[in-house]
Amino acid sequence: MNKIIQLFKEKQKDVLAVYFTAGYPALEDTLDIATAIANNGADLVEIGIPFSDPVADGPTIQNSSKLALDNGMSVEKLLEQLEGAKKGIEAPVVLMGYLNPVLQYGVEAFCEKASSVGVDGLILPDLPLAEYESEYKDIFERYGLLNIFLITPQTSDKRIRQIDSISEGFIYMVSSTSTTGAKTGISKEQEAYFERIQKMNLKNPTLIGFGISNAATFQQASQFSNGAIIGSACIKAIEKEGNAAVHAAKFVKDIVA
Amino acid sequence: MQFEVDENGYFGQFGGAFIPEMLHPNIQELQDQYLAIIGSDQFKKDFDHLLKDYVGRPSPLYFANRLSQQYGTQIYLKREDLNHTGAHKINNTIGQILLAKALGKDKIIAETGAGQHGVATATVCALAGVECIVYMGEIDIARQKPNVERMKLLGATVVPATSGSKTLKDATNEAMRHWINHPDAHYIIGSTVGPHPYPDMVAKFQSVISAEMRLQLKEKTGNTNPDAIIACVGGGSNAMGAFYHYLDAEEVRLIAVEAGGHGVASGATAATTQIGKSGVLHGSKTLFMQTKDGQVVEPYSISAGLDYPGIGPSHAHLFETKRAEYISINDEEALQAGVELCRLEGIIPAIESAHALAALSTIKFKREAVVVVNLSGRGDKDLETYITKAVY
Numbered sequence: 124m125n126k127i128i129q130l131f132k133e134k135q136k137d138v139l140a141v142y143f144t145a146g147y148p149a150l151e152d153t154l155d156i157a158t159a160i161a162n163n164g165a166d167l168v169e170i171g172i173p174f175s176d177p178v179a180d181g182p183t184i185q186n187s188s189k190l191a192l193d194n195g196m197s198v199e200k201l202l203e204q205l206e207g208a209k210k211g212i213e214a215p216v217v218l219m220g221y222l223n224p225v226l227q228y229g230v231e232a233f234c235e236k237a238s239s240v241g242v243d244g245l246i247l248p249d250l251p252l253a254e255y256e257s258e259y260k261d262i263f264e265r266y267g268l269l270n271i272f273l274i275t276p277q278t279s280d281k282r283i284r285q286i287d288s289i290s291e292g293f294i295y296m297v298s299s300t301s302t303t304g305a306k307t308g309i310s311k312e313q314e315a316y317f318e319r320i321q322k323m324n325l326k327n328p329t330l331i332g333f334g335i336s337n338a339a340t341f342q343q344a345s346q347f348s349n350g351a352i353i354g355s356a357c358i359k360a361i362e363k364e365g366n367a368a369v370h371a372a373k374f375v376k377d378i379v380a
Numbered sequence: 381m382q383f384e385v386d387e388n389g390y391f392g393q394f395g396g397a398f399i400p401e402m403l404h405p406n407i408q409e410l411q412d413q414y415l416a417i418i419g420s421d422q423f424k425k426d427f428d429h430l431l432k433d434y435v436g437r438p439s440p441l442y443f444a445n446r447l448s449q450q451y452g453t454q455i456y457l458k459r460e461d462l463n464h465t466g467a468h469k470i471n472n473t474i475g476q477i478l479l480a481k482a483l484g485k486d487k488i489i490a491e492t493g494a495g496q497h498g499v500a501t502a503t504v505c506a507l508a509g510v511e512c513i514v515y516m517g518e519i520d521i522a523r524q525k526p527n528v529e530r531m532k533l534l535g536a537t538v539v540p541a542t543s544g545s546k547t548l549k550d551a552t553n554e555a556m557r558h559w560i561n562h563p564d565a566h567y568i569i570g571s572t573v574g575p576h577p578y579p580d581m582v583a584k585f586q587s588v589i590s591a592e593m594r595l596q597l598k599e600k601t602g603n604t605n606p607d608a609i610i611a612c613v614g615g616g617s618n619a620m621g622a623f624y625h626y627l628d629a630e631e632v633r634l635i636a637v638e639a640g641g642h643g644v645a646s647g648a649t650a651a652t653t654q655i656g657k658s659g660v661l662h663g664s665k666t667l668f669m670q671t672k673d674g675q676v677v678e679p680y681s682i683s684a685g686l687d688y689p690g691i692g693p694s695h696a697h698l699f700e701t702k703r704a705e706y707i708s709i710n711d712e713e714a715l716q717a718g719v720e721l722c723r724l725e726g727i728i729p730a731i732e733s734a735h736a737l738a739a740l741s742t743i744k745f746k747r748e749a750v751v752v753v754n755l756s757g758r759g760d761k762d763l764e765t766y767i768t769k770a771v772y
């Protein structure tokens with residue numbers, strides 16, 4: 124069974140997903156950081172594939188992506204690094220990135236390789252629903268990879284139902300209409316949106332992301348969903364002076380403490 | 381009609397709307413409504429009126445006598461440089477501001493390279509009394525100073541894009557990010573790029589160029605069709621406007637000129653069709669310059685308006701089907717052609733348009749051939765570049 128599906132079978136509350144950018148701060152940090160995140164309390168590891176023009180990202184992830192590329196990170200390199208992750212990481216692994224690097228690698232070759240190195244799902248924010256269904260769904264399914272869709276406060280109920288019906292694993296609930304790392308904290312308005320989605324009783328679990336930065340916001344978001352995703356805040360923690368994996372471990376421990 | 385957009389927003393295999401979910405409601409709204417809005421009687425009336433009385437259309441089609449003698453052919457210049465604000469860009473911004481009003485939007489975002497689209501956007505925002513934010517690469521802010529001041533004078537806020545190559549591509553990224561964070565705004569894209577419906581919508585607004593050309597050529601030459609049309613290509617809007625009504629007239633040669641920068645082989649270039657590959661950038665599947673790993677390669681051109689790593693999807697389709705020819709002109713050649721137009725016709729062209737003019741020295745036309753060069757803009761903004769870089 125796909126590890127993401129397995130995860131939500133076993134755990135429905137306070138699921139913690141942590142994002143970081145592959146190849147940052149140093150090219151060879153990827154596995155150590157992923158392992159530190161997984162071994163210190165995160166339920167799901169989300170690894171960012173850096174892209175030169177990340178339009179959905181704020182300054183923190185723009186910067187980590189740029190430096191990762193400068194370090195020599197690429198799709199090929201990342202998949203090679205992940206080869207070594209199969210034994211070390213029990214938690215499900217999701218790759219998050221923009222469509223173009225995947226297209227250039229070749230969608231089928233990418234899925235085949237990703238699946239063989241233990242990847243369980245993909246988040247490609249600029250892959251639209253319609254394209255996914257007509258061009259990619261069959262390929263993803265053939266290799267057992269789940270495609271994770273985003274919903275936002277502006278997504279219509281009708282579209283949410285549509286996304287829910289073709290999703291598997293979980294739905295990524297973007298907390299506000301923003302780029303990553305733009306806002307921190309959760310407002311009353313956002314809570315109303317979370318409640319609205321809660322009442323829809325979707326068949327898929329939901330994880331809330333964007334603006335979740337610490338134990339308090341993680342707890343708050345988790346009240347309205349199956350858990351939450353932290354990205355920019357983790358990047359900020361690991362880019363401090365010192366050992367990135369140690370920072371990552373501490374960051375995750377502080378959230379789940 | 382093989383060059384029309386299809387119902388999914390594609391031109392052949394290029395186009396579509398590859399956007400993050402955050403932009404979906406805005407793009408869906410545009411896709412659902414743009415044809416009805418721009419096809420309405422009220423819109424057409426307002427658009428035609430503003431193009432005539434505010435922009436000063438029709439722009440003249442001028443027979444360039446001394447230039448024609450120089451090249452031994454019949455050269456006409458479509459004078460988009462004489463439009464209000466000095467370039468073709470205003471045709472599109474007039475259309476989009478009317479569209480934004482029809483959609484009830486009173487905040488406008490734009491990106492700009494040369495600053496011509498930024499000025500044209502700031503202008504229509506002043507005209508409509510709405511807020512205007514323009515993103516512009518830090519490098520372009522330095523090389524197009526007069527336009528930065530014009531935008532500010534017109535009441536726009538100019539925000540420097542400091543990421544990546546600090547040029548048009550990065551200004552576009554920043555504008556898209558701003559739109560994600562402010563979905564109540566309308567994004568006025570400046571070229572035939574971006575997610576569907578932008579490439580088609582911008583082309584339709586710019587198609588006034590070729591609509592006028594047909595009538596003007598008929599009057600001056602007795603024939604609506606020229607033998608060739610030459611236009612420069614950044615994202616592709618002035619070229620698409622000049623080609624639009626001739627796409628199905630196969631006997632008309634369509635020549636699109638990309639910026640070669642220091643030369644295609646040098647790597648410092650913006651000649652997309654020569655070294656670009658198909659991929660997804662800025663919301664559409666199109667041709668752009670990229671590494672094997674799919675990272676966008678920073679373009680280079682002396683001309684800020686052509687300094688973009690890709691071309692719009694409709695151009696990618698024209699290139700692939702060979703309906704249009706794509707050639708590249710280097711910095712030096714463009715400067716020289718710009719100076720030549722100053723001396724032969726008393727017209728200082730934008731450096732972008734000078735790329736189109738330079739094609740006259742690389743392609744030989746018959747003496748009786750009628751060749752239209754789309755003079756997309758005037759060179760006021762480029763004085764600094766001419767002074768420091770050109771030989772005259």
Ligand SMILES: Cc1ncc(COP(=O)(O)O)c(C=O)c1O
Nearest residue numbers: 496614615616617618685732757
């Ligand atoms: C005068 C002029 N010509 C051409 C261009 C290139 O744009 P496009 O290819 O969309 O016409 C620009 C862009 O700024 C411009 O200012």
